Amino acid sequence: MSENYRNFKENGKKIIAVCRNYKGLVAAQGIQNPEKPILFMKPTSAYISEGQDIKIPLGCKLLYHEVELGVVISKRCSNISPSDASDYIGGFLLALDMTAKDFHIEAKEKSRPWFLCKGFDTSCPASGFIDKEKLSNYSDTRLWLKVDGVTKQNCSTSDMIFSVPEIISYVSKYFTLEVGDVILTGTPAGSGPVHAGQTIECGLADIAAMKFAVVELN
Ligand SMILES: CC(=O)CC(=O)C(=O)O
Numbered sequence: 001m002s003e004n005y006r007n008f009k010e011n012g013k014k015i016i017a018v019c020r021n022y023k024g025l026v027a028a029q030g031i032q033n034p035e036k037p038i039l040f041m042k043p044t045s046a047y048i049s050e051g052q053d054i055k056i057p058l059g060c061k062l063l064y065h066e067v068e069l070g071v072v073i074s075k076r077c078s079n080i081s082p083s084d085a086s087d088y089i090g091g092f093l094l095a096l097d098m099t100a101k102d103f104h105i106e107a108k109e110k111s112r113p114w115f116l117c118k119g120f121d122t123s124c125p126a127s128g129f130i131d132k133e134k135l136s137n138y139s140d141t142r143l144w145l146k147v148d149g150v151t152k153q154n155c156s157t158s159d160m161i162f163s164v165p166e167i168i169s170y171v172s173k174y175f176t177l178e179v180g181d182v183i184l185t186g187t188p189a190g191s192g193p194v195h196a197g198q199t200i201e202c203g204l205a206d207i208a209a210m211k212f213a214v215v216e217l218n
């Protein structure tokens, strides 16, 4: 059987991301839980791997980190139910949804799309493929992130508002999911600024960890 999804950075066609999916984050912002998942997309050109740097995009003065659990789709599917969703999970990844926060604030104020603030080059640092057998407890696993050794995010995926199967099902009602596509499941509380010269380290329980330097564009 072809397992092209393992090489999701080369073979996947899209990265679909959910936002405001953690109870603690939504409570901290003083807003109600969303009634349905809120979605946006990142291009696959946003991927980088350990050893490459996160580059602050042109004109950005406020870059934010967001650690997230990603799900890799193993089979083409659409309109699937939450109870069938696990059949389409190939595995997982640890990812950062880097966000140009100043561009994001401007986009929200002016009702503009989020493509620039979320999709710039290097905005999706990602681990390698994690076998689904290694992460059978994906609905209650620890996600953490440190900036220069100081913990900024530390939360269990059990604090998600919409579960991984619910998210896959919802997304698949609107978008055909293809082999190697990735769904980022949202960031927990504690997202915040990072600056050139700083180092971000993050991890998924004791299963995956990765480290990235933040640098000016040139
Ligand atoms: C506004 C955001 O950056 C939301 C987001 O991406 C999230 O994960 O929550």
Ligand SMILES: [Mg+2]
Residues within 6 Å of the ligand: 017, 018, 019, 066, 068, 097, 186, 187
């Ligand atoms: Mg995010």
